[in-house]
Amino acid sequence: MALTNLDPGVIMNTEGYVTTNVHIIKDADEIFVTLADVRQTEAMVVCLDLDTDLAVLHVDLDNLSTIDIG
Numbered sequence: 243m244a245l246t247n248l249d250p251g252v253i254m255n256t257e258g259y260v261t262t263n264v265h266i267i268k269d270a271d272e273i274f275v276t277l278a279d280v281r282q283t284e285a286m287v288v289c290l291d292l293d294t295d296l297a298v299l300h301v302d303l304d305n306l307s308t309i310d311i312g
Contacts, residue, residue, distance in 0.1 A: 246258070248264070250262070250265045251275065251299070252309050253306050253307065253308050253309065254298060254308065254309060255306075255308055257300075257309055258283065258300050258301040258302055258303060258306060259288065259298060259299070259300055260298070260299040260300070261274070261296060261297065261298055261299075262297050262299060263295045263296065264290050264291070264292055264295045264296065264297045265282065265295055267297055267299075267302060268290075272284060273285040273286075273287065275299065275301050277303070277306075281303060283301050283302060283303055284301075285299040285300060285301045286291050286299065286300050286301075287299055288300050296312060305309060
């Protein structure tokens with residue numbers, strides 16, 4: 243199934259771990275992440291937590307901007 247979804251995710255660290263929601267990716271055969279700088283890459287699912295609707299993905303890209311937690 244091919245899905246096109248423009249829902250947000252958050253890049254958590256420079257190693258390429260991204261969080262999003264399970265309901266966004268659950269029916270996808272492939273998941274692609276597009277960054278604000280228009281780079282795009284396929285993402286691999288690391289884990290899913292159905293109870294909290296949290297999904298962790300991994301992308302293999304350099305020079306990632308991450309969330310600033312202060």
